[in-house]
Amino acid sequence: MPKPEKHVFICLNQRPPGHPKGSCTERGAQDLLMEFGRLIEEREAWDRVAITRTSCLGPCELGPTVLVYPDGVMYVGVKSEDVAEIFDEHLLGGRAVERLKAPLEIW
Amino acid sequence: MPKPEKHVFICLNQRPPGHPKGSCTERGAQDLLMEFGRLIEEREAWDRVAITRTSCLGPCELGPTVLVYPDGVMYVGVKSEDVAEIFDEHLLGGRAVERLKAPLEIW
Numbered sequence: 001m002p003k004p005e006k007h008v009f010i011c012l013n014q015r016p017p018g019h020p021k022g023s024c025t026e027r028g029a030q031d032l033l034m035e036f037g038r039l040i041e042e043r044e045a046w047d048r049v050a051i052t053r054t055s056c057l058g059p060c061e062l063g064p065t066v067l068v069y070p071d072g073v074m075y076v077g078v079k080s081e082d083v084a085e086i087f088d089e090h091l092l093g094g095r096a097v098e099r100l101k102a103p104l105e106i107w
Numbered sequence: 108m109p110k111p112e113k114h115v116f117i118c119l120n121q122r123p124p125g126h127p128k129g130s131c132t133e134r135g136a137q138d139l140l141m142e143f144g145r146l147i148e149e150r151e152a153w154d155r156v157a158i159t160r161t162s163c164l165g166p167c168e169l170g171p172t173v174l175v176y177p178d179g180v181m182y183v184g185v186k187s188e189d190v191a192e193i194f195d196e197h198l199l200g201g202r203a204v205e206r207l208k209a210p211l212e213i214w
Contacts (some may be wrong), residue, residue: 001165003179003214009116009161053162054116058108071178072110107110 007012008036009067022062024054024056028079032064035083036092049091059106074102111157113198115143116174120163130172131163135186142190156198166213181209188210 010033011024029087036051043049062076066086073096075086082100089095117140121185130199164172169183173193180203182193191206196202203211 001214003181007176007179009159012162052116052164055119055160057159069114070179072114072177074110107108 001049001066002047005048005069007050007052007069008058008091009052009054010036010061011055011057011065011067011071012053012062015060021060023060024065027063029064031067031080032078032083033081036087038085039084043087043092044049045087045092049087056099062102062106065102068096071096074107076106077102108157109154113178114157114159114176115198116141116159116164116176118145118162118170118172118174119152122167128167129170130167131172136171138187139173139185139190142187143194146191146194150194150199151196152213154200156194169209169213171174172209173213174201176204177187181214182207182214183209196198 010029012029013023013059014025015023017020033053040046040049047103059076061066065076066078068090078100086097100104119136120130121132122128122130138162147153147156157162164174166172166183171185173182173185175197185207193204196204
C-alpha cells in the first residue's frame, strides 16, 4: 500500500463465547471492517485511507475499538452506522468525532 | 493500554506453505514480536511503547514488516537482531533507523 494520509486499525480480536471480557469481534467489529472497506470504494479513497485488522487494542469492554493514526485517536463502541461519520468527518475532513473518542483514562 | 509515545504494529499475517507471496510469519515475524515484548520489559518501557499484531501491511515479499506510528515509518526485512536498534534508536531515541526503512515506492 502507498503511505496513507489516515491509517485505520480495527480490532478484530476474538475470544471464546462466554468469556467475561467479550471481544471486539463479538461486538460487531467485522461489520465495521466491511463498512470502512465499502466507503473506501464509494469515496474512491484508495490512496488516502488504509485499513488494517489488529489483535487486541486494550479496552475490550468498550469495543469495538478503532484507532486512527497518525492522529492517535481511539474510538470505542463504534457501530456500523457511525462509520460514515468517522470516514467523512475525520479521515477525509480532518476533524475527529468527539462523541466516539475513548475516555482519557483509557487512552 | 495508555496512549503510547510509539505504537509498533507488527504484521503476523500467515499464508499456506508454498504460497508465492510467502508471509511475514513465515519470514520470522513471531520472533520480532517476542523480541519487542522482551525489550519493553527490559527497558521498562510499558508506558512509552505499545505493540500490536496486525493483518497484512502490504509488502509481503520484503517482510517481516513493522510499522511505527505516529511517525508513519515502515520497516521491512526486519530480523530479531535489528529489534534492539529500532527500540533504542527510534522508539526511545526518536531517530528512525534509515537502513531498514521500506523503499519510497512501497510506502
